[in-house]
Amino acid sequence: MNDLLKDLYQEIILDHGQDPRNFGECENHNKSAKGHNPLCGDKVYVTLLVDQDDVIKDIKFSGEGCAISIASASLMTEKLKNKSLDEANKIFNDFTNLVKGSTDELRLLTEEDSLYALKGVEAFPMRVKCATMAWHTYKSATNE
């Protein structure tokens, strides 16, 4: 099996892709957004509950997509839960840099993070949109 594919589809990606965590809608949410990938028509819906102190108390997603987009959404919800919006936005930046193969230094994400599993996407530039779809949707939900 080709190494690039092994890097792209690590165990954890296939796992989250088939069995996503935090799938659905937050029972209580005060922020939400829809997103889609114009390349393939995949869609995602992200809901959040953000408290007075700008902490993400709950975050869930639903939708359809490829393994990369679903796994990325699933890992995102795990990572961002209980983070402040400020931290979450830094992670957003780190993550998009990571998958784009940007040379910018990561500020909060480390190799230990499960999200790091998505680094393999950098070898497949046209899949970056899959990996970041849920993230951009989170972003637009919190920007409103």
Place this chain on the structure above:
Amino acid sequence: MNDLLKDLYQEIILDHGQDPRNFGECENHNKSAKGHNPLCGDKVYVTLLVDQDDVIKDIKFSGEGCAISIASASLMTEKLKNKSLDEANKIFNDFTNLVKGSTDELRLLTEEDSLYALKGVEAFPMRVKCATMAWHTYKSATNE
């Protein structure tokens, strides 16, 4: 001096270009048309008197243009005067074939004709429009 230029600008062309015959408007005319060359904005106005038997009793032209277009108009009026429309149209075909360098056989024009002097145009394809401007104008005058 280059041979192509010599062929293009034969004595008779320069003569008719500088001193055109049948310049002006027929005093009595029953057909007329305006024409122009979109490449350079040159213009020509052709008037004809065609009798009941479809014979061109008079033909004149006016306008501005390059030596080729003026000479061609001048030589045309000389040639077409007193011809039947039928003959004139055959000459029209011959002439356009001549200047385009078409391989079609000429039916009425011969090497003795003064119009034959315009054969040099075939080496300058972008000048064909100059040489045929008055002719197309004649044509549209008689087609109305």
Place this chain on the structure above:
Amino acid sequence: MSKALLNSNIKDDFAIFEKKILNKDLIYFDTAASAQKPKIVINEINDFYNNHYSNVSRGVHTLSVESTFKYEDSRKKVKDFINAKSDNEIIFTKSATESINLVAQTFCERYMKQGDEVILSIMEHHSNLVPWYFLREKYGVVLKFAMIDEEGKIDLDHFSSLINDKTKIASITHLSNVFGTTTNKEIVKICREKEIFIMLDGCQAAAHNKIDVQDLDCDFYVFSGHKTYGPSGIGVLYGKENILNDLPPYQGGGGMISEVTLDSVSFADLPAKYEAGTPPLVEAYGLGIAIDYMNSIGIENIMLHEQELSNYALKKMKELEFVEIYGNGNEKSSIISFNLNHIHAHEVASFLDVEGIALRAGHHCCQPLMRHLKVNATSRISFGVYNDIKEIEVFIEALNKCKDFFKK
């Protein structure tokens, strides 16, 4: 079977097949998106720039003459290629998309008013939908959509039933870029009987079928150079001469005028009337060379070759129980759309990419059709002159590997 196949060393005509994709031979199954270019096309483009280049139509000097003649010569080749009656019926645009926009806009200006109707189909490419949506939005034109049958062909009865007194034009794909099905030319007869205009979107057909616009009798026909082995940046609009004469101009600018004053403008005759500005002249020339190339193989032979490949691929794919094929007929021309059970088309595309196989995954600019098929995306393979049976074997094996990889 092999009789219909082209000699496999046809690949040598294309430099790109010397390229390796991650050390694998390139298997290019994405011709429906854009065809690869024969060396002769690229070499002739070089020659044009290196020995004959200048702007066209306006200059007197030698290079201008040479460029103009090459440009106009190409128009003649296109005319012969689709058997139009006159050079005046061939308009060079930048793409089929532009050709369709041109027709939609000028046709509507000339012949349609609020409430008038246009017939499209649910399987049209976005390029044959959105230009009409603009008319709906701006002028209140009504759009109706013909249904398709199980095979993926226009349902002619349904098409016919949509036509009424308000219908002015239909615009329909000639060969579906998702199913590979060809629209029955009966459709033009229906339009003739009901006295409406018809445009055929020949993007996929032009590289695959012999096109004869006089025999088809359609009013407009469009295709793109880049899908017919020509360069990018060039498209064709065919329109019947009397209709093009009757329609207003589209874009304004140099080259398409007869005379301009501060108060007025009069327009050049066809085809210049529709070619405002410096045209994609070298691209038009390149398309002419691509046509020469296709003719040298024979468009019939190309069709038979691609048909053979499609038949073989279809047979092999049907043997794989995890493959779902869209459109249940056997007519697939050079295009097959499919999905692997439970595996997203993007995964298939990335997986196969690593095997050197270039195919397309997505909605193929046919979102309404995807919705009809109840999928977001499909994978699509499509063939050109350079493909062969061995590549299909590699592809089938790769599909098997792909299924195994994502099963775990």
Place this chain on the structure above:
Amino acid sequence: MSKALLNSNIKDDFAIFEKKILNKDLIYFDTAASAQKPKIVINEINDFYNNHYSNVSRGVHTLSVESTFKYEDSRKKVKDFINAKSDNEIIFTKSATESINLVAQTFCERYMKQGDEVILSIMEHHSNLVPWYFLREKYGVVLKFAMIDEEGKIDLDHFSSLINDKTKIASITHLSNVFGTTTNKEIVKICREKEIFIMLDGCQAAAHNKIDVQDLDCDFYVFSGHKTYGPSGIGVLYGKENILNDLPPYQGGGGMISEVTLDSVSFADLPAKYEAGTPPLVEAYGLGIAIDYMNSIGIENIMLHEQELSNYALKKMKELEFVEIYGNGNEKSSIISFNLNHIHAHEVASFLDVEGIALRAGHHCCQPLMRHLKVNATSRISFGVYNDIKEIEVFIEALNKCKDFFKK
């Protein structure tokens, strides 16, 4: 003087100068119509087709990635070339003519109603006239024309005096293709003060001046690739991002959509919003390489070089009493228009063609200006990086010969 001139072996960068015109060296004085292409541009176009070609933006496979990155990379180069703020402000079109049509049409739809006014000038190219004439015709927009001074520059006082409450936009040439004069950037200030939009037609300026759209502060800027040493079939539209976001789309089709249903369509973000259909992708790439090439020489150096040539040619031509030059100033950038007494411009062009000299004769797509100058046609020489002083000597000699030939 010679300090400002580029090294004369720059001709070696262009294959076409190995060509003979009727056994004479080619002297190409028609760059204003279209520039010749450096070998590097042609070679890179080859390389694109031979090693990286596929359609852009939609595919997942390697070739699609490579093509997309090359295409988008070129957009960045154009952005830097004219110092735009963002890639989103750079739209690839097929030509400057198309860019102007796009702006005229979408701007009018969004911001203008019957009776609103547009300011042009009497020396605009047909491509910056006719698109606006269409608006006059279709929507009852009023067009006003700024006068020029004796030198051939926009009369800014007159321009200013034309602006009133109904004026919405001005569209003015940045560098005259007849006089070689540059429009004072004060014109933008006037528009800012009077709160109207302004588009600059940079067709001639882009190959000759350093363009800085932020410094100019214009709302739109357009130019053509083929006049800036790039391939045919590619044009650029620059627009300020907030304005382009606000304007409606122009052509509809694949690539410019976000989502399409049978009832509705939503549009992609900039720049895709304005790039319907498969774009002229290799052409865009070629333009990027041409920009690299110009940068490698230095656009300042190009300007100085052409300025030197123009100054020298002007001086020599003024010594010939039978030559009339249009525009009485000394600023001629890379363009000089003239006539020989009593000899039609077409005669001059044919005569010089035979000497190997390619120049332009005609109305230069500026018929209203020709009328203002009271001529049908002029001859025009224009310079590029590859021209040199020696060629001007040959040209001057040829003018003398021409006069003698037609005197008899």
